[in-house]
Amino acid sequence: MTKRSIFSFLTIILFLVIALLYWSAQPTNEIFTRSTLYNIEDLETVDFKAYDSVELSASDLYKADAIKKVIQGEQYRAAWSTKIKVPIVFLDTLKGGMTIVEKGGGKQTHSLELLGVDGISYTLRSVNKDVNPLIPQFLKTLHLENIVVDGISAQHPLAAVLVAELADKAQVLHTHPQLVFVPKQEILGNFNQEFGNRLFLLEYETKSDVNYTPHKNVMEIMDTDNLQELKLELKDSLVIDEGSLVRSRLFDLLIGDWDRHTKQWGWAVQKQDSIYNAIPIGGDRDNAFFNADGVIPKLLSNKHIVKELRPFEKDIDYMEGLVYPFDVYFLSQTSESTFLEQAKTLQALLTDQELEQALKVWPSQISALDGEDILQKIKERRNDLLDYAKEFHAIIQKKKLLNAPLKGSEDLDLNASLLSCFQCADE
Structure with missing residues (x-):
């Protein structure tokens, strides 16, 4: 094989790799989604107080074809799209009643700081991440936002729950996260649009006036x-x-x-x-x-x-x-x-x-x-x-x-x- 043919072969391989990378990184229709609920026909009219739990999958955003799985990884895609059962909570009755303190300032995690009647500080942290603020402009220009969006599939949606159990075994202090579904509700007020009908981790804050x-x-x-x-x-x-x-x-x-x-x-x-x-x-x-x-x-x-x-x-x-x-x-x-x-x-x-x-x-x-x-x-x-x-x-x-x-x-x-x-x- 001549040097020219070797160079041509490597050029073709490089082109194919770049093409596959670009194909796998093509944008999805959405950058952020909420959880998929099952057996609920209309989220806006259902009375969630008639239920104690809901069946959902954390997100369908990370489903991928074979090429995408090779280029961007298998990750925890299956876990994100697997149906699980999650308890429903209403903040006005949760642990005797919660008061909303303020919205958190995380870049990709939506959070809401709460105060319990016991004086303990809690937080709701979204399982689904909004990476839009983290996407560089050059990726948006090239329509390659999906590289960042899809990166969340490397995180396990239920990691924090298992880590908490392991931390107990290791005798390590932690914030005791629990998976909960928060329906739209009156106490959320202006926060309903952002925080209502979503999957969260409810956990202690890393600051609290009460032990x-x-x-x-x-x-x-x-x-x-x-x-x-x-x-x-x-x-x-x-x-x-x-x-x-x-x-x-x-x-x-x-x-x-x-x-x-x-x-x-x-x-x-x-x-x-x-x-x-x-x-x-x-x-x-x-x-x-x-x-x-x-x-x-x-x-x-x-x-x-x-x-x-x-x-x-x-x-x-x-x-x-x-x-x-x-x-x-x-x-x-x-x-x-x-x-x-x-x-x-x-x-x-x-x-x-x-x-x-x-x-x-x-x-x-x-x-x-x-x-x-x-x-x-x-x-x-x-x-x-x-x-x-x-x-x-x-x-x-x-x-x-x-x-x-x-x-x-x-x-x-x-x-x-x-x-x-x-x-x-x-x-």
């Missing part, structure tokens, strides 16, 4: 920026529970949750004599079990493209991408022995039997699709957790202390020490 954790003597549950302000006031009287934070972060490695920035954490501040102990609470675990199958997702998740976008496989391919400024800020002075101790604890708590028991929280039709694969990957990661703990700790130690605020703390007036790391303020 919802099993820990006693918790004075408040607060966001990280409020914790930093409290540190300015209490100085070395306020410490973080390093063991709990290390366990939470190692737990994130087990479940493959790559998106753990600062604003996804709350802190239960517990008073113990003259010391205040801040225990971490992880929220928003939408990206657990993240599936980066397919040509485009594999390209994007290359460590040289988007290093944070780590796929959930049996092993962790690039630990560097999973270490956040949050970790350096809070764990730069934590010993390797603490990491190893917490890794051993997780290995002891998350036995095969406990993992398999946790999976039962999913509807059988969902676990039949993805359960075995997810559990096998968790087991493999658990078995290697001591090595991962050492590596995670080593990377934190190699990184320089921060010289810029954490995400969400940009407006705080912090001194240089507290800007660098939480424990630095004690020095």
